[in-house]
Amino acid sequence: MxxxxxxxxxxxxxxxxxxxxxxxxxxxxxxxxxxDEGTVYTNASSVAPWTLPSHASIxxxxxxxxxxxxxxxxxxxxxxxxxxxxxxxxxxRTAGISANPWISPVFNFDRGFENFSMRxxxxxxxxxxxxxxxxxxxxxxxxxxxxxxxxxxxxxxxxSAVKRKMSSENDDxxxxxxxxxxxxxxxxxxxxxPFFLFLNYIEPHLPYDPPQEYIKxxxxxVSLERIAETNQDPWGxxxxxxxxxxHDFEILRGLYRAELSYLDTQLSRLFxxxxxxxxxxxxxxxxxxxxxxxxxxxxLMDHQYCLYETLLNVPLIIRYPxxxxxxxxDNLVETRDLYPTLLxxxxxxxxxxxxxxxxxxxxxxxxxxxxxxxxxxxxxxESLKEKIGTDFPTQKLDRSIQSVRNKRWKYIEYSDGSIELxxxxxxxxxxxxxxxxxEIRERFRGILEEKFQSVRHLETESFKINDESKQRLEDxxxx
Numbered sequence: 439m440x441x442x443x444x445x446x447x448x449x450x451x452x453x454x455x456x457x458x459x460x461x462x463x464x465x466x467x468x469x470x471x472x473x474d475e476g477t478v479y480t481n482a483s484s485v486a487p488w489t490l491p492s493h494a495s496i497x498x499x500x501x502x503x504x505x506x507x508x509x510x511x512x513x514x515x516x517x518x519x520x521x522x523x524x525x526x527x528x529x530x531r532t533a534g535i536s537a538n539p540w541i542s543p544v545f546n547f548d549r550g551f552e553n554f555s556m557r558x559x560x561x562x563x564x565x566x567x568x569x570x571x572x573x574x575x576x577x578x579x580x581x582x583x584x585x586x587x588x589x590x591x592x593x594x595x596x597x598s599a600v601k602r603k604m605s606s607e608n609d610d611x612x613x614x615x616x617x618x619x620x621x622x623x624x625x626x627x628x629x630x631x632p633f634f635l636f637l638n639y640i641e642p643h644l645p646y647d648p649p650q651e652y653i654k655x656x657x658x659x660v661s662l663e664r665i666a667e668t669n670q671d672p673w674g675x676x677x678x679x680x681x682x683x684x685h686d687f688e689i690l691r692g693l694y695r696a697e698l699s700y701l702d703t704q705l706s707r708l709f710x711x712x713x714x715x716x717x718x719x720x721x722x723x724x725x726x727x728x729x730x731x732x733x734x735x736x737x738l739m740d741h742q743y744c745l746y747e748t749l750l751n752v753p754l755i756i757r758y759p760x761x762x763x764x765x766x767x768d769n770l771v772e773t774r775d776l777y778p779t780l781l782x783x784x785x786x787x788x789x790x791x792x793x794x795x796x797x798x799x800x801x802x803x804x805x806x807x808x809x810x811x812x813x814x815x816x817x818x819x820e821s822l823k824e825k826i827g828t829d830f831p832t833q834k835l836d837r838s839i840q841s842v843r844n845k846r847w848k849y850i851e852y853s854d855g856s857i858e859l860x861x862x863x864x865x866x867x868x869x870x871x872x873x874x875x876x877e878i879r880e881r882f883r884g885i886l887e888e889k890f891q892s893v894r895h896l897e898t899e900s901f902k903i904n905d906e907s908k909q910r911l912e913d914x915x916x917x
Contacts, residue, residue, distance in 0.1 A: 441784050442758060443721040444525070444634045445712070446776075448496070449701070449753065450489060450538050451643040451741060453730030454482065456694065457753040465699050468706035469755070472723055476757030477801055478766045481845070483808040484729045484773045487749035488741050488816060490540045492728040492773065493547065493638075497521050499777030502811040503890060504794040507545075509816035514546040518795055521780055522634060523550025528784055531626045531633040535618055537611040537640035551636075555618065557611030609649070610640050610697075612704040620711045627715050632784075637708075641701040642731065644740055645670045646693035652700045657692040665689055672739030673822055677830045687734035694733060719759065722783055726773060727752030735867070742817070743834075745810050745841040745850055746868050758783070762801050769804030770845065772796065809889060812839040842885050849882035857883075 449457065458480065461470045486492040486502050494500075494507035497520040502508050505516040514520075519527075526532045533553040541547045548554035555561070619637055626633045641648070650662070657665060668689045674680035705725075712718040730749045732738035741749050752773065756762045761783065775798040778788045782799045791797075798805060817825070819832045838853040848868060850858040859872045859879050873879060 440720070441528075441632050442760070443632045443717060444530075444780055444784070445708075445721055445723045446496075446634070446636045446780070447705070447708075447723070447725045448493070448636070448638045449642065449698075449725065449727050450638055450640040451729065451731050452698070452727035452753055453642075453748060454480070454727065454751040454753045456691075457698065457727065460695065460698055465695055466702040466705075468702045468709055469725065472705075472709060472725065472757045473755050475759065475764050476723070476755050477762040477764070479754040479756075479771055479800075480766060480768050481770050481808075482726070482752050482754035482773065483750050483770070483810065483843070484727070484752050485808075485810050487729050487745055487810065487812055489538050489728055490545070490816075491811075491813070493541050495772075495774040496726070496728070496776050497547070499774045499791070499795040501774065501794070501809065501890070502813050508813040509818075510814045512540075512545055514549065518791060520550050521777055522636065524781055524786055525634045525784055526550050526552065528786055529631050530784065531629070531631050532635075533619075533622050533626075533633070534636040534638075535615045536636075536638040537615060538638050538643075541638050553622070557615055557640075561618070609700075610643070610647070612639050612641055612701050615639060616704040616707050619708060623711055623715065627717060634780075638728075639701055639704070641697040642694055644672060644731075646690060646697055648693060648696035648700045652696035653693065655699065656696040657689060660689060660692070665693070673817070673825050675739050676737070676743070676835070677822070677826045677828070679826055679828060679830070682734070684734070690733050690739075694731070722756070722758035722761075722780075724776060724780075725753065725755045726776065727754075728773070743812075743815060745812055745839045747848070747862075747866065750808075750810050750841070756800065767801070768845075770808050770843075771798065771800060771805060772808050775800055775805075807842050807844045807885060809886070810841045811890060814838060840886055840890050842882050842889075847878055847882065849879065849886070851883065851886055 457466070458478065460466045461473050484492050485495045490512060491502040491508045494505045494514055494516065495502065498505045498516045498518050500516065500518065507514050507516070522532045522534065532551045534548065534551045535555055535557065536542055536547070537557040539556070542556055543554060615637055619635060622635065623633070653665065668686050669675060669680050669682055670690070671680060675682055709718070712721050729741050730752055731741050732744070732748050735748045736744060736746055738744060754771065754773070774796045778796050778799045781788055788795070788797065788799070815836055819836045822832070822835070823829060833854065839850060841848065841850045843849065843862070846861060846863050848860040848862055857873050857879065859875060859882070860868045860870065861872055864870065
């Protein structure tokens with residue numbers, strides 16, 4: 439049997455409860471069609487709560503402490519061969535398109551990809567349009583484009599810049615990413631080699647700014663003026679310098695749903711090209727969230743400073759009828775289990791991989807428990823204070839965290855000595871602490887101690903980020 443094409447779609451910042459309920463409610467009809475024909479994992483867990491380490495785990499099958507890519511060590515230089523490089527060695531055509539600046543060549547995430555581009559790039563070229571976009575005057579914009587181009591490439595770069603401008607309103611790159619992905623699929627489909635295509639869509643990420651027609655559908659009784667004045671600064675809210683009411687979070691959740699609804703229209707285009715080219719049945723489609731999002735839960739916004747299920751429980755849908763039945767599966771699985779799964783369907787042996795790499799190849803295996811690590815806070819306390827412009831208590835933010843859960847119990851351990859224990863069968867909101875249950879607490883503490891040792895901060899490693907990448911990360915609130 440020939441090996442399949444692989445389409446790996448990461449819905450950046452997609453939390454399971456919103457995506458899976460949205461599939462059933464009609465919010466995401468294109469994704470529902472895929473879900474109805476694939477396996478939907480309701481207990482899929484990210485092993486890290488934010489983009490950089492969570493993608494590294496998907497690409498390597500390792501926990502954060504094993505692949506070593508996190509806020510204090512930002513370059514992706516794992517000791518095992520990343521999935522794109524593994525598949526490339528097997529003859530796969532490989533390409534990646536990312537909307538998130540963390541998942542970029544700047545941090546070495548293009549390793550193993552024949553083609554890799556960012557949403558702001560001019561096509562597959564290395565020409566970065568960011569400086570031109572940020573320039574204030576038309577003259578400065580043209581000057582920036584000229585500096586990024588050669589004389590021969592300048593006309594095509596200008597065309598790309600104009601096209602980008604015309605298609606960029608209320609779009610975080612989904613349309614451009616899909617355009618490029620569709621064209622690439624058409625191109626490689628003419629050959630005999632299978633392909634591996636990785637896409638990172640960032641629509642559900644703060645700030646939420648979906649097209650207006652999707653806002654009206656999700657928030658029909660809220661004025662655009664009220665929506666515009668709703669706070670989207672997570673750090674001011676977390677620090678207590680910005681007050682928010684429940685109605686504010688209802689608006690943000692509506693905007694979040696609107697982002698997913700719009701993104702679904704682009705997923706529809708992507709799935710349609712597979713069907714139109716007659717390769718849907720020979721393509722393994724994986725749709726996964728890299729982490730979730732807090733939208734007022736636990737007194738938090740964004741996806742930092744905790745390991746609650748709002749950040750760890752992510753959507754995972756796999757459609758490949760030759761191997762994955764149409765099913766809803768509540769097995770405990772980790773996002774790092776995708777690494778051996780993808781290698782397995784591509785016919786790559788995982789026997790020689792080190793013990794730090796997941797050996798749980800889906801769909802037939804599950805875990806007794808799932809684990810996660812948050813090695814160091816991001817943004818740092820210094821960066822957070824600089825953003826907010828005031829001093830505030832940081833004790834409950836400036837700490838490392840690790841967690842373990844089974845289908846009933848969730849145990850969280852902090853580097854300041856704090857612990858939490860939740861019974862998820864009683865309530866899903868992780869609000870009622872059962873830490874006095876000494877037997878359960880000590881059993882789960884032992885699991886973490888055996889796997890990760892004591893939770894602790896790691897020393898900061900110096901890694902210089904270029905100005906364009908730094909600005910993009912600042913725009914997303916990371917630094």
